[in-house]
Amino acid sequence: xxxxxxxxxxxxxxxxxxxxxxxxxxxxxxxxxxxxxxxxxxxxxxxxxxxxxxxxxxxxxxxxxxxxxxxxxxxxxxxxxxxxxxxxxxxxxxxxxxxxxxxxxxxxxxxxxxxxxxxxxxxxxxxxxxxxxxxxxxxxxxxxxxxxxxxxxxxxxxxxxxxxxxxxxxxxxxxxxxxxxxxxxxxxxxxxxxxxxxxxxxxxxxxxxxxxxxxxxxxxxxxxxxxxxxxxxxxxxxxxxxxxxxxxxxxxxxxxxxxxxxxxxx
Numbered sequence: 001x002x003x004x005x006x007x008x009x010x011x012x013x014x015x016x017x018x019x020x021x022x023x024x025x026x027x028x029x030x031x032x033x034x035x036x037x038x039x040x041x042x043x044x045x046x047x048x049x050x051x052x053x054x055x056x057x058x059x060x061x062x063x064x065x066x067x068x069x070x071x072x073x074x075x076x077x078x079x080x081x082x083x084x085x086x087x088x089x090x091x092x093x094x095x096x097x098x099x100x101x102x103x104x105x106x107x108x109x110x111x112x113x114x115x116x117x118x119x120x121x122x123x124x125x126x127x128x129x130x131x132x133x134x135x136x137x138x139x140x141x142x143x144x145x146x147x148x149x150x151x152x153x154x155x156x157x158x159x160x161x162x163x164x165x166x167x168x169x170x171x172x173x174x175x176x177x178x179x180x181x182x183x184x185x186x187x188x189x190x191x192x193x194x195x196x197x198x199x200x201x202x203x204x205x206x207x208x209x210x211x212x213x214x215x216x217x218x219x220x221x222x223x224x225x226x227x228x229x230x231x232x233x234x235x236x237x238x239x240x241x242x243x244x245x246x247x248x249x250x251x252x253x254x255x256x257x258x259x260x261x262x263x264x265x266x
Contacts, residue, residue, distance in 0.1 A: 188207065236262075
C-alpha cells in the first residue's frame with residue numbers, strides 16, 4: 001500500500017510576510033556598509049561577485065511585486081504547489097543570471113535598491129489577498145505560498161553573503177523556520193515513506209523513504225542536523241559526505257543516508 005499523503009503544512013501569511021521583510025532589512029543594513037572592495041569579492045555562486053549577489057537578493061522581493069502587478073492567471077487552482085517549488089528552480093538559472101548581471105550593471109551601488117524595494121513590497125504586497133494566484137516563471141502559485149519560497153531565497157543567500165564577506169548577518173527566526181520546514185517537506189515529497197526520520201531542530205521533523213513504517217518509540221533510522229546545515233544541503237551549497245565527516249550531520253541506521261536525494265534545488 002502506498003504511503004498516505006499528509007495534509008500540506010500551512011503558514012500564516014502575515015507572519016511570513018513580516019519575516020520576509022525582516023530578513024530583507026537585515027541584509028539591506030549589511031549591504032549599506034559594504035565597501036567597493038567588499039562588493040568585488042568572489043562568492044561561492046559561480047563567478048558572481050558580492051555585488052551581483054547583493055543585487056540578486058533584492059529580486060527576492062521585487063519578483064513578488066512584479067507578479068502581483070500582472071493579471072491574475074485564469075483557473076481556480078495553482079499550477080505549482082509549495083512543496084513542488086524547490087524542484088522547479090533549476091530551469092530558471094540561466095535567465096536569473098542574465099537578469100542579475102543587467103541589474104548589477106545598472107546599479108553599481110546596490111545599497112540604494114534596498115530601500116526602494118522594501119517600500120514597494122510593503123505598498124504592493126501588504127494589502128494583497130494571500131490566496132491570489134501569481135503568474136510565476138515556473139507556474140502559477142498562491143501569493144501566500146510564494147512568500148514562503150522567499151524565505152528560502154533570503155536565508156540561503158544571506159548565508160552566501162556571510163560566507164563571502166566574513167560578516168555575521170543574523171537570521172530572522174521566523175524566516176529561518178519557514179525555509180527549514182519547506183525544504184524538509186520537499187524532501188518528504190521527493191521520497192515519500194516512513195522508514196527514515198529527518199530531524200532539524202527546533203523547526204522540523206519529517207519522515208521519508210519507503211520501507212518499514214515507524215509508528216512509535218525510537219525510529220530505527222534517524223538523520224539530524226541544524227537548520228543552516230540542512231538548508232546548505234538542500235540547496236546544493238554543501239555535500240552530504242563532507243557535512244557528515246565534519247559532524248554537522250548525525251545519521252544512525254542502515255537507511256539513514258540522504259546523499260542520493262540531495263540537493264533538492266538546482
